[in-house]
Amino acid sequence: MSKEEMKTVTADPELDALLSEMAEEVPPMPADFHDKWMSAVREDAANKAPVKEETPDRTGTIVRWTRILSVAAVFVFLIGGTLLYRSSKKTLSSAVMMTESRKTDAAENAALTAGAIMGAAEEEAMDAAVAGEAMEAAVMAESMEAAEEEAAWEAAEEAEAVYDSFLPAAGDAAVNSEPALFAAYEAAASVKGADDTAERKASAAEKAPATEAPVPAATAAPTAAPTEVPTAAPTEVPAEAETGSFFADMGDFLSETWPYLLILAVPAVTASFLRRRKK
């Protein structure tokens, strides 16, 4: 077989014309040709074994529904698993945050307790201070009264001295006008004494030293338990822990479950392979 023979067919006009004529000169098919072979086919079909019940249509229907259910199962697994994963993730986050918040509350409560105790101590100290101030004021009042008395005594002494000074000059006149002079003297003395007394009162009030009365020491140690320890309001747990997008959670879910999927897939693939091999 030469390469030339394989490439092209030799053209021979005479022979080709004869062959073309031969191709067209085909006698008509016998009229009963169709009926004969159809009857032979029907007879052969009747003699054959009965057709199996499982028709391709039914097989196709079963196969189609199997595929639909398989796809639905995959979607249920993916979406349901992701939703459960997200739910568990939120629950875990909430539990963690709850624990954290309780720790914070305890610390806050302890702090508040200490604060309350400190507050009580401070109140006691303040009470003591107030009491001390009251005592101081009382002492100051007494000292002022004493000062006033002293000033009044001094004024009286000065008035007496003035009286004594007027006494010789008015000795003679006194004999004569003792009552008028005495009245003037008393008036002057009273005026002078009143002025002095007022002045001394004012100065005494200003100069009265704030003598510190001994204030009872405010001890820091609480003598009694705090009456009310405000407890910190429990930290509200956030309504929802933040989660990523749905598809990101789906990816996390698949990344955590792929070993189990592999375990399930191996027997399924093996069964499918064996079934196909059997066919």
Added chain:
Amino acid sequence: MDELLLRRAQRGDPEAFEQLIGPLEQLVWRVCWHYTGNREAAEDCGQEAMVRIWRSLESYRGDCALESWVYRIAANCCMDFLRKKKRDRSVSMEPLREQGFDPADPTPGTEEQVVAKDDRQRLRETIAALPEDQREALILTQLEKVPYEEAARALGVSEGTVKSRVNRAKARLKEILSEIGELSPPGNVKRDERRSRS
């Protein structure tokens, strides 16, 4: 081709088979006619071919055109028929030959037979005398006008092989027919001149 119809026919539905293969019965008839050259033989071969197609349809996988597959079965059926007929004829004539009777060999291919018959018949019988592979390649491509690519798929060989067989078949035809004067020999002598000479 309707896949559903094919599946139904493969499952054994005669009506589906009729719808599927019915349009190809003309092809089967033509192939049988070209192979046998005889109306009765072509009809017998055609009937046998259709039943064989019905029984073999389950094995059709769609790897080639349905027409090519049908042609393949019809051609095999015709060749089987011709072999069987040739064998039967030679067996049946044996006692006569022993008695000295030497009837003319009815099978085409002998030079003497070709000379005595019509041009078309001679050509047909010459084709029938070709080797099987050359004959089927020639009939498929030159008589049925099937493209070489499709013919190669039907015969299960390469396209180059089909062309080579066709070339050899045509060369052989030309040689035989020119010897008997039907065709101009390889040269310049025309056909009518050779007839006048003989």
